[in-house]
Amino acid sequence: MASISETAGETAGETVGETAWRVRSAATLALAGAALATTQLLAVRELVSGLFGEEVVILLVNATLFAAISCGYWLAPRMRRFGRAGEIAFVAGCLLHLSLPVLPRRAFAWLAAHRWSGAAPLVLAVGIAIALMAPLSTLLPRAVAGYADPVEGMRRSYGAELVGFMLGLGLTQLCFGHGIEVLIALDWSLLALVAGLALGPRALAIVAFPAALLWPSLPERARAASSALYRDVHGMRSANVVFSVDSPYQRVEVVDDGPGRRSLYLDGLENLNANDLALLNEYLAVVPARAARPASTLVIGNGTLSLVAPLATLSDDLLTVEIDPVVVAAGERFFSPSAGRANLAWELVEDDGKSFLARTSRSFDLIVVDVPSPLTFQEAFLHTREFYALVRSRLTPRGVVSVQLSGHRLGASGRSPSRVTAALVAELPDVLVVESQIADRAFAYASRALPFRANDIRAVAPPSETRLVVLDAETVRARTRDAKPLDVDSLGLVLRRGLERLVDRRGSGGAGD
Amino acid sequence: MTEQRARLVASVTGLHFAALQVGAFLAVESVSSSAWSTYAALSAAWLGGTLVGLWVAVPPRAAVIGGVLAFEGLVAFTQLAPWSRGLFVLGVAAVGAGGLWAGGFFTRAARRRATEGVFLHENNGFVLGLVATPFAFAFGGRTTLAALPLVTCLALFRLDETFKLDRSTPA
Numbered sequence: 001m002a003s004i005s006e007t008a009g010e011t012a013g014e015t016v017g018e019t020a021w022r023v024r025s026a027a028t029l030a031l032a033g034a035a036l037a038t039t040q041l042l043a044v045r046e047l048v049s050g051l052f053g054e055e056v057v058i059l060l061v062n063a064t065l066f067a068a069i070s071c072g073y074w075l076a077p078r079m080r081r082f083g084r085a086g087e088i089a090f091v092a093g094c095l096l097h098l099s100l101p102v103l104p105r106r107a108f109a110w111l112a113a114h115r116w117s118g119a120a121p122l123v124l125a126v127g128i129a130i131a132l133m134a135p136l137s138t139l140l141p142r143a144v145a146g147y148a149d150p151v152e153g154m155r156r157s158y159g160a161e162l163v164g165f166m167l168g169l170g171l172t173q174l175c176f177g178h179g180i181e182v183l184i185a186l187d188w189s190l191l192a193l194v195a196g197l198a199l200g201p202r203a204l205a206i207v208a209f210p211a212a213l214l215w216p217s218l219p220e221r222a223r224a225a226s227s228a229l230y231r232d233v234h235g236m237r238s239a240n241v242v243f244s245v246d247s248p249y250q251r252v253e254v255v256d257d258g259p260g261r262r263s264l265y266l267d268g269l270e271n272l273n274a275n276d277l278a279l280l281n282e283y284l285a286v287v288p289a290r291a292a293r294p295a296s297t298l299v300i301g302n303g304t305l306s307l308v309a310p311l312a313t314l315s316d317d318l319l320t321v322e323i324d325p326v327v328v329a330a331g332e333r334f335f336s337p338s339a340g341r342a343n344l345a346w347e348l349v350e351d352d353g354k355s356f357l358a359r360t361s362r363s364f365d366l367i368v369v370d371v372p373s374p375l376t377f378q379e380a381f382l383h384t385r386e387f388y389a390l391v392r393s394r395l396t397p398r399g400v401v402s403v404q405l406s407g408h409r410l411g412a413s414g415r416s417p418s419r420v421t422a423a424l425v426a427e428l429p430d431v432l433v434v435e436s437q438i439a440d441r442a443f444a445y446a447s448r449a450l451p452f453r454a455n456d457i458r459a460v461a462p463p464s465e466t467r468l469v470v471l472d473a474e475t476v477r478a479r480t481r482d483a484k485p486l487d488v489d490s491l492g493l494v495l496r497r498g499l500e501r502l503v504d505r506r507g508s509g510g511a512g513d
Numbered sequence: 514m515t516e517q518r519a520r521l522v523a524s525v526t527g528l529h530f531a532a533l534q535v536g537a538f539l540a541v542e543s544v545s546s547s548a549w550s551t552y553a554a555l556s557a558a559w560l561g562g563t564l565v566g567l568w569v570a571v572p573p574r575a576a577v578i579g580g581v582l583a584f585e586g587l588v589a590f591t592q593l594a595p596w597s598r599g600l601f602v603l604g605v606a607a608v609g610a611g612g613l614w615a616g617g618f619f620t621r622a623a624r625r626r627a628t629e630g631v632f633l634h635e636n637n638g639f640v641l642g643l644v645a646t647p648f649a650f651a652f653g654g655r656t657t658l659a660a661l662p663l664v665t666c667l668a669l670f671r672l673d674e675t676f677k678l679d680r681s682t683p684a
Binding site for chain 1: 539542543544545546547548549551552553556557560563564567568595596597598616619620622623624626628629630632633636637639640643644647648650651652653654655656
């Protein structure tokens with residue numbers, strides 16, 4: 001086995017020519033950069049999904065992965081002392097990648113099953129991050145140190161790693177939208193090549209051979225590990241993951257938990273379940289559409305497309321804007337079979353809702369904002385005063401925006417429902433808030449001048465709703481007087497709420513939906 | 514510069530880079546687009562700026578100040594013209610400008626034969642910034658987001674006396 005120092009640069013190639021050594025060193029670093037990019041994106045999805053996907057978790061995971069790179073940088077100058085053991089550790093680190101994605105999922109499930117819900121999953125995440133990222137990040141400092149001219153060493157080595165990293169980001173993007181085995185194949189191939197270039201053909205064989213053996217069974221093993229995670233961490237006794245695909249935005253999973261109990265999870269957080277979906281849709285879109293009779297309707301979000309059929313009969317034109325094509329794929333397959341959609345006056349645009357509204361010149365009688373609760377910044381931006389100002393600019397004079405309020409009632413002034421409602425009131429003062437018992441959710445309908453009143457809403461509400469609370473604009477204004485409107489410059493709620501949920505989960509045994 | 518101070522400078526530099534990079538991502542995504550293509554373009558701009566900074570000699574002081582000014586301009590633009598189409602272009606330009614010193618810093622460390630530990634300490638600072646910047650944004654809004662790189666920039670100029678010597682010397 002050739003030594004890392006020969007290729008990654010501690011002695012500038014006595015057995016091979018100087019040029020060949022430089023080319024090989026640059027190629028090693030470029031591939032290592034690409035592997036770092038793919039590994040980082042893979043690890044983010046695995047760890048965020050295992051720990052639930054609030055912003056605070058995403059921050060912790062990202063910081064952990066970068067701290068793991070620091071571990072590699074710390075180890076790099078010490079590698080010479082480890083000699084052969086260092087090379088074995090490097091290959092062992094590459095081999096650990098072959099445990100992806102099964103090991104993290106099984107490990108999180110095992111911890112939850114044994115009631116180790118405190119700090120143990122976080123410690124596990126740190127360990128996984130170090131094992132995956134540190135070996136790859138030892139290469140750069142060693143390569144720089146291998147050049148007689150440090151400036152040339154820095155430019156060539158760091159430059160090669162940066163180019164590789166960009167390439168890795170691009171290749172990873174192509175792998176999203178497919179089963180995880182595609183991204184894993186890329187990651188394992190890059191690792192095998194890095195090991196081969198850094199340590200020679202034997203190292204390549206040591207990584208590539210087991211990888212080739214493990215890869216064919218990967219989809220089934222990944223699915224079984226995912227199901228175990230939902231069983232033990234989320235407390236779903238009969239969990240069966242029927243769909244799991246990573247998109248550029250998140251991990252999208254459809255989980256069955258017994259007959260008729262189907263849920264959509266995004267980065268480990270429940271987005272919706274089939275049982276609640278009909279009632280959620282009823283209040284979010286069907287009730288305001290029945291009351292307002294819109295000619296044109298825009299739905300932002302709702303990747304499951306479950307609103308298309310009910311709204312198409314109530315609106316002449318219907319447009320859905322969804323950012324994540326993988327959510328649409330899951331929706332079409334598991335939540336809203338497409339029968340008949342081709343005949344409707346309906347259009348689907350794949351874009352960010354904010355960006356679409358900023359660019360379009362169209363106006364709408366009804367805009368339905370069907371996005372998750374503000375647990376990440378990206379979601380929270382769609383609940384801010386700035387966003388509602390943009391919505392207002394695309395509403396017809398009596399146009400209505402409909403929003404779910406991330407809670408079952410208006411509640412305290414510092415909580416999400418009140419802050420979101422206050423943001424709405426600040427831009428669209430005529431607001432009705434509906435607190436539904438059967439949907440276990442509160443909703444807001446806002447406009448410059450609503451085309452309906454509280455009694456109209458009661459008249460078109462589902463007959464099964466016996467205790468519907470409808471708060472008129474005056475009451476809503478009075479109840480949200482002390483609430484600070486959620487805006488781009490005051491999103492502390494996102495991190496505070498995430499921290500609360502994280503602490504609650506750690507204290508309550510894991511299941512935190 | 515003592516070894517201890519060099520470590521501190523590298524760490525503050527990492528914090529500064531995170532404040533610029535993460536701050537720009539948050540500023541652009543808040544009132545423009547959160548699409549993957551936006552993230553990819555901003556990431557490519559940072560990496561591209563770093564590559565240029567590695568290979569092209571830029572005066573350190575000008576590179577740092579240029580990056581900060583571009584960032585401040587970007588944040589101001591998000592407040593003056595939210596949802597503007599120009600925001601994306603300005604974001605890419607500002608992030609690229611910020612990335613220049615991310616390359617120049619490492620070349621300068623190499624020129625001084627001070628590469629030992631430079632990746633480690635810079636990355637440690639970056640980790641701190643990766644957490645601190647979103648918290649600053651969440652609890653202090655864009656004002657705090659804009660203030661953070663100003664603070665780190667001033668700290669760098671105070672800590673790293675060589676900036677004074679390097680005023681006109683390329684990195």
